[in-house]
Amino acid sequence: DAKTTQPDSMESTEGETVHLPCSHATISGNEYIYWYRQVPLQGPEYVTHGLQQNTTNSMAFLAIASDRKSSTLILPHVSLRDAAVYHCILRGGTGSKLSFGKGAKLTVSP
Amino acid sequence: DPKIIQKPKYLVAVTGSEKILICEQYLGHNAMYWYRQSAKKPLEFMFSYSYQKLMDNQTASSRFQPQSSKKNHLDLQITALKPDDSATYFCASSQNRDWGSQNTLYFGAGTRLSVL
Numbered sequence: 054d055a056k057t058t059q060p061d062s063m064e065s066t067e068g069e070t071v072h073l074p075c076s077h078a079t080i081s082g083n084e085y086i087y088w089y090r091q092v093p094l095q096g097p098e099y100v101t102h103g104l105q106q107n108t109t110n111s112m113a114f115l116a117i118a119s120d121r122k123s124s125t126l127i128l129p130h131v132s133l134r135d136a137a138v139y140h141c142i143l144r145g146g147t148g149s150k151l152s153f154g155k156g157a158k159l160t161v162s163p
Numbered sequence: 164d165p166k167i168i169q170k171p172k173y174l175v176a177v178t179g180s181e182k183i184l185i186c187e188q189y190l191g192h193n194a195m196y197w198y199r200q201s202a203k204k205p206l207e208f209m210f211s212y213s214y215q216k217l218m219d220n221q222t223a224s225s226r227f228q229p230q231s232s233k234k235n236h237l238d239l240q241i242t243a244l245k246p247d248d249s250a251t252y253f254c255a256s257s258q259n260r261d262w263g264s265q266n267t268l269y270f271g272a273g274t275r276l277s278v279l
Binding site: 091094095096097098099150151152153154155156 | 167196198205206207208211219221251253255267268269270271272273275
């Protein structure tokens with residue numbers, strides 16, 4: 054799996070829209086961009102994923118740059134429950150494992 | 164209701180003993196995985212299974228042995244336990260091992276193992 058770069062941490066306030074950036078300059082054509090989040094004492098939770106087009110679901114909006122070298126996870130109207138470590142991961146090909154890094158810790162204040 | 168059940172949630176063991184971590188998934192998935200997370204470290208891939216067959220093994224020690232008695236079961240046997248084995252062990256599953264547009268990995272809540 055290719056490497057991604059995320060900020061170590063970000064801070065926000067309840068109700069704000071949060072933009073979590075991820076850089077993946079060496080992404081391959083067949084690699085999907087996956088986002089997971091993890092809170093203490095729980096397993097990682099799937100957030101969203103995409104290949105080329107922007108995607109949206111009930112949890113987040115994923116904006117993917119046209120050259121695919123970066124992406125941004127957009128969390129609208131965050132609540133305290135959105136506080137977690139967010140992982141941006143590239144995954145592609147047959148059998149390639151999901152490799153987690155340190156991720157970006159999102160803190161949400163009341 | 165959780166679809167991936169890991170038992171027990173907490174486990175305390177003495178050095179040198181043997182323990183089995185249980186994982187069952189009720190998602191109808193064909194691929195299952197084990198990951199480990201030590202204190203303040205990233206999640207680390209250990210094993211992957213597809214249709215009850217071992218596909219990937221990233222664990223150097225033979226003390227860690229996955230066991231798949233049923234398609235939706237993937238237990239992890241750990242022998243000769245050491246304090247360094249203390250970690251949270253996460254089981255995961257996906258529809259298939261081949262990753263595609265809709266093949267998402269889902270995780271259980273983990274088993275927290277402490278070796279004294």
